[in-house]
Amino acid sequence: MDTESRNAKTPARDERALWYGLAAAGVAATAVAGGMAVDPRSSWYRSLRKPSWQPPPWAFGAVWTPLYATLAYASGHALGITEGTRRxxxxxxxxxxxxxxxxxxxLFFRLRSPRAxxxxxxxxxLSNVELIRRTARVDATTAYTLLPYAAWSAFATGLNAAIVRRNP
Structure with missing residues (x-):
């Protein structure tokens, strides 16, 4: 196959780089927007009864940072190698x-609503399952990089549920 035919079927390198950049910007904006609402030192949050297995507040940033990086990578990669309706x-x-x-x-910190x-x-x-499914259709290996993100989100759901049970 000649170079022109191959390039017609594969998005250009510049286009793929653009998708990585857009994904990284979106994830960074998510981190900033979400972080603006968090205040683990507030009297409300400190008054909540939490399970003994809750990580310390610093652990959340230490865990979310690499998870956000993998989310940006996986999203940028998958978006960069697909096109059309699938993209x-x-x-x-x-x-x-x-x-x-x-x-x-x-929902949790600003509304002060563990239930919400x-x-x-x-x-x-549910969105994580959908994102992994769609990513796997494009590149199964890349979809695997999203599993730690989904696992940590599931852990957070369990932690949130434990807080709801302890704070009726």
Missing amino acids: RRLLASVACNLALNAGWNW GLVGCALLD
Whole structure:
């Protein structure tokens, strides 16, 4: 196959780089937007009864940072190697996932509602399954990089549920 035919079927390197950049920007915006709502030192949050297995507040940043990096990589990679309707659906899945990710912080901390946060966590878990499924259709190996993100989100759902049970 000549270079021209191969390039017609494979998105250009510059286009793939653009998708990595857009994914990284979206994930960074998610981290900033979500972080604006979090205040683990507030009297409200400190008054909540939490399970003994809850990690210390610093652990969340230490865990989320590499998870966000893998989310940016996986999203950028998958978006960069697909096109058309499949890309649009994947992009919608990524955007929904990022909105749910940032939204949990606002539901839990700003609304001071562990119950609303639990609903947000459950929706994020469903979104993670959808994102992994769509990513796997494009590149199965890349989809595997999203599993730690999904696992940590599921852990967060369990933690949120434990807080709801302890704080009726």
